[in-house]
Amino acid sequence: MAPCSCPSSVLCLLPSLLLFLQLPPGGSPERFRVFGPLQPIVAELGKDVTLPCSLYPAMSAENMELRWFRSNIVESVFTYQDGQERHEEVMAQYAGRTSLVGKFLSEGKAAVRIHRVQASDNGLYTCFFSNRDFRGQARLELQVAGVGSVPQVHISGPEEDGVCVVCIASGWFPEPQVQWRHPRGEQFLEFSKVQAQDTEGLFSVEAALVVRDSSVGSVTCSILNPILLQEKAMAIVIPEPFFPRASPWKPAFLVILPLLLLLLLGAACYTWREHSTQELQKALDELQAILDQRKAAYLTAWRKAQLYADWRKEQFWAWPVTLDPGSCDNRIVIFHHKKSLWCSYYNTQKGLFLCGLEGITSGRCYWEVEVGYPYRTEWGLGVWRKDEKTRHNDPTPRDGFWVIAHFNNIFQAFTDPSTPLPHRHIPYRVGVFLDYDHGDVSFYDMTDGSHIFSFPPESFSGTLLPYFGCYFGNVSMTICPLVAGPQKPSVPMNNPPSLEEPVSPSGEGIPSGSGVDGAPPGPEAPLLPCTPETVSS
Structure with a gap:
């Protein structure tokens, strides 16, 4: 390049000076994070609802591109670009039903209002902010609810x-x-x-x-x-x-039946005396085969029965499950005397898990677990064989896991391959029934007593432990006190789980800073670390 031939050195430096003035402080585009509500937003049918998002650090969003969309950016719910709304990009479902709440745009806060909420509005949304040099987004959930007619x-x-x-x-x-x-x-x-x-x-x-x-x-x-x-x-x-009248033949039948049984017994005694030992042994073998067949059919029907959780509880011992802090990652918080856990986890590559302290080596036992927000998080419950050779990234019976889970938006059993569970709704309260001696692991919806799934029977060995998996989202679980009779599920609506008496595996408590209302979580918070898994950008 030829030497500068400008008449003045200041004029030679002018292009570089202008380029420097166009850069934000620090010499690079200003980065930011986008935050949305941590808990689902509940909206009633026919009413209006607001979906808010905000920037951290706070900065003006007036000249940014803002979008709210569903599963992908093409499914636009609302678009704001070049200082005005872009109605031509909005999906037909939301045409004329969305507007911007933008009076705090200069502070980095914006929200889209959906008018006249419909059932189809239920689900996940993404809010997207871009200033052409940097972009960020956050997910939020809208939960639509409506009360219908009197039955x-x-x-x-x-x-x-x-x-x-x-x-x-x-x-x-x-x-x-x-x-x-x-x-x-x-x-x-x-x-x-x-x-x-x-x-x-x-x-x-x-x-x-x-x-x-x-x-x-x-x-x-x-x-x-x-x-x-x-x-x-x-x-x-x-x-x-x-009510129909009782049939007069029923009392007569109750009298005749014992007489028929006595006659059959007498005939059996006579046959036994008349036949040889060989014939008697043959008859006994045939009878034993029938009994074995009926026993197998009974056990199969016993495992597959649909509405008998309360009856089955009388046949099993309530197992005193206590969570083991030493078996879990430090991102899982244990509290309520080691009876509850909470985990905020957004790594889609693998999950976290922990197990109970008390091992099971024989007998029949059961325990019940309430899952907070079972539709909106990914979690797993079941039984784990305590074995150093067990592969934790493949939770199937082949590797010592008998687990049902809400995973990848599918309620399923971790068999090989996985089995979708056609349950009418994802249960808030799950009963885990373990029959060690007969190799049976079954799951029940404890809100109505219905059967969810039973793994094929097999021969257990070693020590089995209760299993709790946290795969994605703000997962909370509580081991229920076992009392008689069906229990109404305790479903939190808009509040995070209570964290009194926190016990983390490292022995530390829960620091302040929750990231609510747009403020970022504190840098020391173990529940919501500021990583790409928490907020994608």
């Missing part, structure tokens, strides 16, 4: 030696929980339910109950929204004349 209850007629009562309700979202209750408050667990969704995504349910006890008098059908915890109920009186 209509009527008697459909006699059926199976009883009276069939039908309960119908519509206009609920998400899928509501249905209960039939006795006048004394007890629940009827055996009833059929059919559900459907209309064109707007709202649920309608029809539940049928057969009442066989004429002394019941009345029953109550209740419909519960699991998010708003709002319930609507209707009772109906069942007059005794509606």
Whole structure:
């Protein structure tokens, strides 16, 4: 390059000086992080809702490009670019229903308001900020809920030696929980339910109950929204004349049956005396084969029964599970006398896990676990064989794991290959039943007693431990105190889990700084480290 021939040295330096003035302080583009609400935002059907996001450190977003979108950036809910709204890029579903709340743009705070919330608005959203040199984004969840009609209850007629009562309700979202209750408050667990969704995504349910006890008098059908915890109920009186009359042949049959059994016993004794020892041994072998076949069929049916969790609890011992701080990563916080855990984890490559202190080597036992936000986090529960050779990154029975999980947005059992679980809803409260001697691990939804999944039976060896997996998101679990009778799940709505008496594996407490309302978490916070796994940029 030729030497500078400018008449003045100041003029020679002018281009470099202008370039320097265009750079932000520090000589590089100013970086920032985007923060959204840590907890899901709950919105009622037909009302308006606001989805806020903010920048840290605080800076003006007036000249930035702002987007709110669903699964990918093309599915735009709202776009702000070059100082104005871009309605032509918005999805048809949100046309005319979104607007910017931007009076705090100069402070780095912005929100999009969705008007007249619909059931289809339910799900995950991403807010995106870009200043052409740097960009960042944060995920947030909108949870739509709606309370539908009061249930209509009527008697459909006699059926199976009883009276069939039908309960119908519509206009609920998400899928509501249905209960039939006795006048004394007890629940009827055996009833059929059919559900459907209309064109707007709202649920309608029809539940049928057969009442066989004429002394019941009345029953109550209740419909519960699991998010708003709002319930609507209707009772109906069942007059005794509606029950079918007892057949006069039943008393006679009860008298004749013992006589037939005595005759069969006498015939068996006579046959035993008349036949040779060889024939008797043959008959005994055939009888043993029949008994073995029936026993196998009974065990298969026993494991696959759908509504018998309360009965099965009477056959199992309540296992006193205590979480083991020494078995987990320091990102898992243990509290409530080692009965609860909380973990904020956003690494999609692998998960964290811990186990119980008390090992199991024989007998039948069970424990129950409540999962906070089971739809919005990725977690696993089950049993782990204590073995130094176990591969933790492949949690299948082949490697010593019997686990069900909500993973990759699928409720599944970790078999090889994995088994999707067609459960009508992801349970908040899960019962883990372990029969060590018969090689059986089964799972139940403890809110209604229904069966979730049973692993194929196999022969156990070594020590088995309760397993708790934290795969993605703000995972919280609590080991339930085991009391008699079905329990109503405790589902937190908008508050983070209580962290009194925290015990982390390193013995340290939980420092301040939670990253709520746009403020970043403190640099020492073990629950929300400022890493790309927490906030993608």
